[in-house]
Amino acid sequence: MLAPSGATVPAPLRRLTREQYHRSVLALFPSHGWSDTPALRFPADETAGPFLTNVRQPVAPLQVDLYATAAQDLAARATATPTDVNRLVEGCNRFRGDEFCGTTALHQLARRAWRRALDDGERTALTALYRQGASGGGGLAGGLALGLEAILSSPSFLYLVEPGEPVGNGRLRLTGFGLATRLSFFLWNQGPDDVLLDAAERGELDTPDGVAAQAWRMLKDERATAQLGRFHLEWLGLGGLDTLEKDSRRYPFFTQATREALKAETLAFVDTVIRRSDGRLETLLSASFTLAQEPSLRVYGIDPPTRFTPGLPVGLDPTQRAGLLTQPAWLAAQANPSTTSPVHRGLFVVTNLLCLPLGSPPPGVDITPIGVDPTGQKTRRQLVEQHTSDPACAGCHRLIDPIGLVFERYDAVGAWRTTDLDDGQLIDTRVTVTTGSDLDGPVDDPVTLVKKIAKSPRVHDCATRQWYRFAFGRQETAEDEVELEKLSARFQASGGNVPDLLVALVTSDAFRTRLP
Amino acid sequence: MNTLSRRALLSRLARLSAASAFAPLLDAVAAPADRxxxxxxxxxxxxxxxxxxxxxxxxxxxxxxxxxxxxxxxxxxxxxxxxxxxxxxxxxxxxxxxxxxxxxxxxxxxxxxxxxxxxxxxxxxxxxxxxxxxxxxxxxxxxxxxxxxxxxxxxxxxxxxxxxxxxxxxxDPNAAFRRLFGQAATPSELAQARARRQSVLDLVRSDLAKVRDLAGADAAAKLDAHATGLRKLETRLDELSMLQCDRAFTPHTLNGGQLxxxxxxxxxxxxxxxxxxxxxxxxxxxxxxxxxxxxxxxxxxxxxxxxxxxxxxxxxxxxxxxxxxxxxxxxxxxxxxxxxxxxxxxxxxxxxxxxxxxxxxxxxxxxxxxxxxxxxxxxxxxxxxxxxxxxxxxxxxxxxxxxxxxxxxxxFGLSSTTVLGDLTDDSSRGPLPGASRVAP
Missing domain, CATH: 3.40.720.10 (Alkaline Phosphatase, subunit A)
Structure with a gap:
């Protein structure tokens, strides 16, 4: 039962993201062999912090129309050929007749799509839809299609509904189905599978142990790989990597293949560390190996070894590379098309890894990005340092700039360098970090800094907060702080083990309850 | 009849007349003489x-x-x-x-x-x-x-x-075109599409009510917006079928990536x-x-x-x-x-x-x-x-x-508007001086 001491947190209604819609649809029709769905044409998703989630704005009329069209198209596609229809009624004894098999299939599909048991009224309504679709020569295919169109158009499919039951003090404990929904979208970014729905229906998710057992099962499943990857892509600000622009005159090798290779490298590294290695945040942020493909080896300046197999671990120079923040994906994403951007890299560490909120630049200041000194008198470092000499800027930039300057050792695509291509000067990365956190102090080079980041309790605390935002699909509120403190302490006590943090999170009171 | 419901009735009547084909004419009659x-x-x-x-x-x-x-x-x-x-x-x-x-x-x-x-x-x-x-x-x-x-x-x-x-x-222009003009072509296709849509919407509406009960307090506004979208969708097919115009448009053949x-x-x-x-x-x-x-x-x-x-x-x-x-x-x-x-x-x-x-x-x-x-x-x-x-x-x-x-x-005749949104200072108040031919 619910421990009465925990926090109960709000649960604003989330609408499926494009990827959640896409993955949920594919999971509904596993044997159809689809790879695309209309979701890829829906308007782009919102974000909360760095994470994609449609939690803030109500649905627009355009999106309601697109849902209707998508449901119609998907229903037609799922029933297009006799083979497709057979896939939907697979396992049904066809001697019992089309209507029996068709309505049974619709009831099962609705349970999976709506992530809950159906009531009698809903069963009857779906049966009536089947009959209407099957009439006038529609047959089994027509009946299934009309039922599917309604199932996929329903708010129960389109929103993450998390039903709860009152447990006193005006709080709600999530029902088994509510918890299954929250859990599945957190760990898999799609609706629950039948195993999880059955566990929910049997009451196995009513205890923390039962939830933990399902969470471990789900983390071992391949479906967790994509979601762990998505967390790290969004946390590291790599969501735009697919279309990242580099100046084709300066970096002609930075093509679509390079973009894909950089992304694949980061994803493979994350999966290897979390699911096949020690699972620790410190390893993610400091390990001197990677799983590169050829285009990213070029950025590292490594010739592919003979008999190189893409995707196998490759050792890197430990004085140059250590973990995610020294991989080309992040370094290139946090840079301008032809030059580095110390401010972007520094700001990223401050906001996404230290969770220090900074405001916008104050009124009246020049926020033109730093380019090259037209007079040729000043190095980029000297241009950046003007921030900290200007009192209007210094408040934030004394936090941001030293960290950004340490990463100057990497150019705009993440290659190691010793001189700046634009001013021809040797790069000086010796700084004193002043963030008011445990990173503070003198640092000479990027590897020393990222190793400090990897061990920092402040960074572990921030990572806990980011996972929490990701799990709930919203920014935290004051009510969340109690639980966040507990989770962070546990994360640090485990040595920063990420899977352990995720299971602690899903078994927490906050995850298992909500406000009415 | 109390004031409130009288007001509701008047606004309903106003909506009705705005929706009628004679609305522009009525507007013109009611316009001030100096316009x-x-x-x-x-x-x-x-x-x-x-x-x-x-x-x-x-x-x-x-x-x-x-x-x-x-x-x-x-x-x-x-x-x-x-x-x-x-x-x-x-x-x-x-x-x-x-x-x-x-x-x-x-x-x-x-x-x-x-x-x-x-x-x-x-x-x-x-x-x-x-x-x-x-x-x-x-x-x-x-x-x-x-x-x-x-x-x-x-x-x-x-x-x-x-x-x-x-x-x-x-x-996506193709998706937009379909939203504008639909797909049904003949009257019998249209009748069938209408019947199907109505049945689907009936189920969707009852699900909407159920979700309203199951979800948290903040859901109401979001589900209201969804219901509004559904209402528009419901009437659109009829209205589009009455349009008389040349719908010549060359759709593109781009796939998702090319878009x-x-x-x-x-x-x-x-x-x-x-x-x-x-x-x-x-x-x-x-x-x-x-x-x-x-x-x-x-x-x-x-x-x-x-x-x-x-x-x-x-x-x-x-x-x-x-x-x-x-x-x-x-x-x-x-x-x-x-x-x-x-x-x-x-x-x-x-x-x-x-x-x-x-x-x-x-x-x-x-x-x-x-x-x-x-x-x-x-x-x-x-x-x-x-x-x-x-x-x-x-x-x-x-x-x-x-x-x-x-x-x-x-x-457009919204002549009582003086400001937009939060911008209410002197540099934002009133129509732009010098922009109009008929006003100062």
């Missing part, structure tokens, strides 16, 4: 990113307007334009950030956080409330690669807001302009917008900025590179005006005569300055018959862009 301008029938809002580089200001020689190199593509329409110079974006800070510019540009909203969405409806939606009547769509938002690449989905990629929230544009391909930008811009014109011609809607890319766009357009993304070029490119981009967008605006002018009624009235085009940008130049933001008003009435005093350059100082939008609302 000496023709209100536009339609509104078309255009946006292009990152303003124009310094030097775009037109000149006036002996009373003759000369548009200069940046706007030269608009030369054939110059008697139909009111070009403003000197308007300020409606933002809190002296330095304009993308998100603030986009959220305030058409709404006048001042956002509390840089990632917040606007909190007020945009001016076009307020106009739509007055003129949409029984149009199948209250408004139509179209985009040209506005939701791909950098900035997709964030508040820097949305400019139109209803009272319920953001209205992201549709970037986001940089080199397709010009083709998509052309298709979306065609669709907007078609929608206004056929009366599918009376209020439309086209959003070219977004404020932080990374688009690389062939022959315009092939090497470096658009916003990055507007920051760090050469004067020539920036000028090329500016001329390209001026050309897109001119192309829209040409398409509007090419649609003629039998009496010779063009769609441009009936459609007020309000065209703006979210900042003055790519480096985030807040003035002078380029805003241009075109068409909307036969030459010399409209609210706006056109064929002119209007120079202003320390005036918000929202004042021009308030003017546009007056042009």
């Amino acid at each position: 000496s301008f023709t209100p536009p029938r339609n509104l078309l809002v255009l946006y292009h990113p990152n303003g124009f580089e310094p030097g775009w200001k037109p000149t006036v020689m002996n009373g003759e307007l000369s548009l200069g190199p940046t706007l030269s593509a608009l030369e054939p329409f110059k008697s139909r334009l009111l070009v403003t110079y000197g308007l300020m974006a409606g933002i809190r800070n002296e330095v304009l950030a993308h998100s603030e510019g986009m959220t305030s540009m058409f709404t006048g909203s001042l956002i509390p956080k840089s990632d917040a969405y606007a909190t007020h409806p945009s001016f076009d939606q307020l106009i739509a409330e007055k003129i949409a009547g029984a149009s199948p769509l209250t408004s139509l938002e179209l985009g040209v690669q506005s939701q791909v690449g950098f900035g997709a989905g964030g508040n820097s990629s949305v400019m139109i807001y209803s009272r319920a929230g953001k209205l992201q544009p549709e970037d 986001g391909a940089h080199e397709r930008f010009p083709q998509l811009a052309d298709l979306q302009a065609d669709l907007a014109v078609l929608a206004l011609t056929c009366g599918v809607t009376r209020v439309a917008s086209i959003q070219y890319a977004n404020s932080v766009t990374d688009r690389r357009i062939p022959g315009v900025n092939p090497n470096v993304g658009l916003h990055a070029t507007m920051h760090a490119g050469t004067r020539t590179e920036k000028a090329t981009i500016n001329r390209y967008f001026a050309g897109l605006g001119a192309a829209v005006l040409s398409k509007l002018e090419a649609v003629k009624r039998t009496d010779g009235t063009s769609l441009l005569d009936e459609t007020l085009v309000v065209w703006g940008s979210e900042m003055a130049i790519g480096n985030h300055l807040k003035d002078p933001v380029p805003f241009i008003v075109a068409g909307g009435a036969k030459p010399g018959a409209g609210y706006f005093h056109q064929g002119r350059l209007l120079e202003v100082e320390r005036q918000r862009t929202t004042r021009l939008l308030v003017s546009a609302m007056h042009a």
Whole structure:
């Protein structure tokens, strides 16, 4: 039962993201062999912090129309050929007749799509839809299609509904189905599978142990790989990597293949560390190996070894590379098309890894990005340092700039360098970090800094907060702080083990309850 | 009968009459005698990113307007334009950030956080409330690669807001065409589609009620918005089937990946302009917008900025590179005006005569300055018959862009409007002085 001491947190209604819609649809029709769905044409998703989630704005009329069209198209596609229809009624004894098999299939599909048991009224309504679709020569295919169109158009499919039951003090404990929904979208970014729905229906998710057992099962499943990857892509600000622009005159090798290779490298590294290695945040942020493909080896300046197999671990120079923040994906994403951007890299560490909120630049200041000194008198470092000499800027930039300057050792695509291509000067990365956190102090080079980041309790605390935002699909509120403190302490006590943090999170009171 | 329900009844009656075919006639009868301008029938809002580089200001020689190199593509329409110079974006800070510019540009909203969405409806939606009547769509938002690449989905990629929230544009012309005109062709197909849709909607509605019970307190507003969308959807099929117009449109054959391909930008811009014109011609809607890319766009357009993304070029490119981009967008605006002018009624009235085009940008130049933001008003009435005093350059100082939008609302008869959104200071209050032919 619910421990009465925990926090109960709000649960604003989330609408499926494009990827959640896409993955949920594919999971509904596993044997159809689809790879695309209309979701890829829906308007782009919102974000909360760095994470994609449609939690803030109500649905627009355009999106309601697109849902209707998508449901119609998907229903037609799922029933297009006799083979497709057979896939939907697979396992049904066809001697019992089309209507029996068709309505049974619709009831099962609705349970999976709506992530809950159906009531009698809903069963009857779906049966009536089947009959209407099957009439006038529609047959089994027509009946299934009309039922599917309604199932996929329903708010129960389109929103993450998390039903709860009152447990006193005006709080709600999530029902088994509510918890299954929250859990599945957190760990898999799609609706629950039948195993999880059955566990929910049997009451196995009513205890923390039962939830933990399902969470471990789900983390071992391949479906967790994509979601762990998505967390790290969004946390590291790599969501735009697919279309990242580099100046084709300066970096002609930075093509679509390079973009894909950089992304694949980061994803493979994350999966290897979390699911096949020690699972620790410190390893993610400091390990001197990677799983590169050829285009990213070029950025590292490594010739592919003979008999190189893409995707196998490759050792890197430990004085140059250590973990995610020294991989080309992040370094290139946090840079301008032809030059580095110390401010972007520094700001990223401050906001996404230290969770220090900074405001916008104050009124009246020049926020033109730093380019090259037209007079040729000043190095980029000297241009950046003007921030900290200007009192209007210094408040934030004394936090941001030293960290950004340490990463100057990497150019705009993440290659190691010793001189700046634009001013021809040797790069000086010796700084004193002043963030008011445990990173503070003198640092000479990027590897020393990222190793400090990897061990920092402040960074572990921030990572806990980011996972929490990701799990709930919203920014935290004051009510969340109690639980966040507990989770962070546990994360640090485990040595920063990420899977352990995720299971602690899903078994927490906050995850298992909500406000009415 | 108490006052409240009497008021409800009156407003219902008003809605009924607005929806009837005689609404324009009634409006005309009720108009004050001194109203000496023709209100536009339609509104078309255009946006292009990152303003124009310094030097775009037109000149006036002996009373003759000369548009200069940046706007030269608009030369054939110059008697139909009111070009403003000197308007300020409606933002809190002296330095304009993308998100603030986009959220305030058409709404006048001042956002509390840089990632917040606007909190007020945009001016076009307020106009739509007055003129949409029984149009199948209250408004139509179209985009040209506005939701791909950098900035997709964030508040820097949305400019139109209803009272319920953001209205992201549709970037796919084929999907937009289908939404505008549906698929059913014959009367029997239509009857069947209607019956199916009704049954599906019945189930969806009962599910909506169930979700309302199951979800938390904040769900109500979101589910209300969903229900509103469903209501519009329910009636649209009937209304579309009654439209009598030529629906000639060449659909594209691009797949999902090609839709986001940089080199397709010009083709998509052309298709979306065609669709907007078609929608206004056929009366599918009376209020439309086209959003070219977004404020932080990374688009690389062939022959315009092939090497470096658009916003990055507007920051760090050469004067020539920036000028090329500016001329390209001026050309897109001119192309829209040409398409509007090419649609003629039998009496010779063009769609441009009936459609007020309000065209703006979210900042003055790519480096985030807040003035002078380029805003241009075109068409909307036969030459010399409209609210706006056109064929002119209007120079202003320390005036918000929202004042021009308030003017546009007056042009549609919303003459009691004085401010838009949160912008209520002296530089934002009232219609823009000098913009109108019929008002001071």
